[in-house]
Amino acid sequence: MSKSEERRPGELTARELARWAWRQVTSMRTALMLLLLLALAAIPGSVIPQEDVDSLAVTRWKSEHPKLTPYYEKLDLFGVYSSPWFSAIYLLLVISLVGCIVPRLLVYYRAMRAQPPAAPRHLTRLPVHTTYLTEASADDVLGRARTLLGKRHRVRPAAEGDDYVAAERGYLREAGNLVFHLSLLIVLAGVGMGGLWGYQGGVILVEGTTFSNNLTQYDDFKPGSLFRQDQMKNFRFSVDKFSVDWLKSGPRAGQAREFQAALTYHVDDGPAKKYDLRVNHPLEIDGTDVFLIGHGYAPVITVRDGEGNVAYTGPTVFLPQDASFLSYGVIKAPTAKPGQIGLDGLFYPTFEMIDGNPVTVFGDDLLPTLSMLAWTGDLGLDTGASQSVYVLDKSKATQVKKKDGKPFRVDLQVGDTVKLPDGLGTVTFDRVDPWIRVQISQTPGKEIALGGVILALIGLCASLFLRPRRVWVRALPAPATTGAGPDDGDAEGTMNGTGGTLVEIAVLDRSGNGEMDEVLAALVQQLQEAAK
Structure with a gap:
């Protein structure tokens, strides 16, 4: 089998x-x-x-x-x-x-390259057609039709024995379809290039600090599969000043209207240049884009240990929790003696007590206030393990409490100093610095993808708005009996005896726009006027 x-x-x-x-x-x-x-x-x-x-x-x-x-x-x-x-x-x-x-x-x-099809055998069976009689010869009628239609149509080449002219317009609609489908592949190629060879990273920068474009400076970094470190451009920039325009009145009072970071940047060893970084107005440096995507506050806090030594000082990034910029942050002092000191809590840009509850009523730092809890002991800072700067490991730590056993809360406004219990040290709130979050990205195929999108729009417009239309004109010797043409009462008259030419015209619309009667009437008028 x-x-x-x-x-x-x-x-x-x-x-x-x-x-x-x-x-x-x-x-x-x-x-x-x-x-x-x-x-x-x-x-x-x-x-x-x-x-x-x-x-x-x-x-x-x-x-x-x-x-x-x-x-x-x-x-x-x-x-x-x-x-x-x-x-x-x-x-x-x-x-x-x-x-x-x-x-x-x-x-x-x-x-797109195809020639208009030959004329059907019975033009008068098409939905939009007409006939008329003329004294001009069939060759003259076909010659005039070819000349008129050739101005705005593609005309089928004449062959020996043809008694018709076939023309078509709107064939560029197929070119639109071709361009549209081809553009999809171009967009995919551009997006693929960006995903393979590009990269994207983010970093938080406090006002007054400088960023250099190398991997160690990023808070997070996502490279493409084929990314090479030598693709990174050599530049650096400093955040000179960050300002926010807050709405002071009206229904949107308390909301930010505009953000602006004044930068000074250098490319390679070139001269310093200035740029005002704003939302949706990135800084472009040799194919690398720097976007402003967020901002917040970094209270400057100084922690002294029980021996009076500075165990921690500097701006600390607090992360916004809501639209009012109520922010959460963590402070770690690993070198403090007699024990490590940790603080975690909230920052209120504009502090106010409402119904006995602490709230921030404005995103602007009009009355900056800190409220944090204190911890001491083993904060997991000596193990060498990686630990987020925004998370405080309290698993082995002891919460600092007051004599009555309640948690000791560090409440500070700018210029205040709080002494920690049990001789642990002091905490001072010096000032508030703003911070910005920038996204730095390199997308090699973005121009290709953009070109593909533009081509897609062009092709789509062509395929939607170009109206394909076919026109046939047939010229035959008039029959011996005189009278109107078949199926039509529009013939311009009768002829006595034989001679003359019977002209059949049909128009076929391939897009359904319903304007073919006007097109047919205009073509008949042009042919008849040309015969005079």
């Missing part, structure tokens, strides 16, 4: 199965389903904080949701766009689009 006889009905060979699978993957239905699936898969990335966008927000989210964090990490929900499952959907979509677009490119290319 042969192998073909051994196969059961409906059973596919490996080659047939592969061919069937390829047809399914590259079908337009599959491409649309994958596009919808990709949109759904992107929803967690817009709802859940992402490591490559705002690692500070991820840290804060993890501290607020400790039970959900392990599950989210297993599902890569903090890095949706770089997760294996999202990459698989994206890769399948690319394969599907390429598989269904490339064959269509050939179809559109052939359609």
Whole structure:
């Protein structure tokens, strides 16, 4: 028994199965389903904080949701766009689009170059048509028709024995389809280049500090798969001043209207240049973009230990918790004696007590106030393990308390100093410095992707607004009997005896715009006027 006889009905060979699978993957239905699936898969990335966008927000989210964090990490929900499952959907979509677009490119290319089709045998059976009689010869009628239609139409080359002229306009609509589908591949190529060779990083900079573009300076850094460190441009910039324009009155009082960071930057060893960094107005340095994406406050705090030595001093970044810029921060003094000192708590830009509760009523730092709890003992700072500067390890620490056993709270306003119990030291609130968060990115394929988007718009407009239309003009010797043309009462008159020419004209609209009667009437008028 042969192998073909051994196969059961409906059973596919490996080659047939592969061919069937390829047809399914590259079908337009599959491409649309994958596009919808990709949109759904992107929803967690817009709802859940992402490591490559705002690692500070991820840290804060993890501290607020400790039970959900392990599950989210297993599902890569903090890095949706770089997760294996999202990459698989994206890769399948690319394969599907390429598989269904490339064959269509050939179809559109052939359609764009195709000649107008020959005239149907019975033009009077088309929905929009007319006939009339003229004394001009058939050759003269066809010559005039070819001249008139050739001005705005593509005319089919004349062949020996043809008794008609075939013309078509709007064929560039197929070119629009071709450009639109080709642009999709260009956009995918541009996005792919950015993902492979580009990088994106973020850093928080306090006013007065300087950033140099090297890996050690970033708070978070996400390179592409083919990124090389030598791609990073040699530049540095300093944050000279950061200012916020707050609305003082009206229904939006308390909201920020404009942010601006005055920068001084150097490229290589070049001269210093100034730039005012604003939202949606990035600084571009040799293909690298610097964006302003956030800001906040960094209270300057000095901690002295029990021996009077400075154990910690400097601006401390506090992370905003809401739109009023109520912020959370952590202070760690690992060298303090007799024991390590840790502080964690809230910063109120404009402090006020309302109904016995501390609140901040304004985002501007009009009355900056700190309220923190103190800890001492082992804060996990001597183990050498990596520890976030925004998290205080209290597992082995002891909370500082008052004599009555209640937690000791460090409440400070600018210029205040609080003495810690049990000779642990003092805490001083010196001043408030603003900080900004900048995103620095290099996207090699962005110009290609932008060009693809522009081409897509051009192709889409062409395919939507260009109206394909076909016109046929046939000239035949008039029949021996005189009278109006068949199926039409619009003939201009009758002729006695034989001679003359019967002209049949038909217009076919391929876009359904419903204006063919006017087009037909205008063409008849032009032909008749040309015959005079």
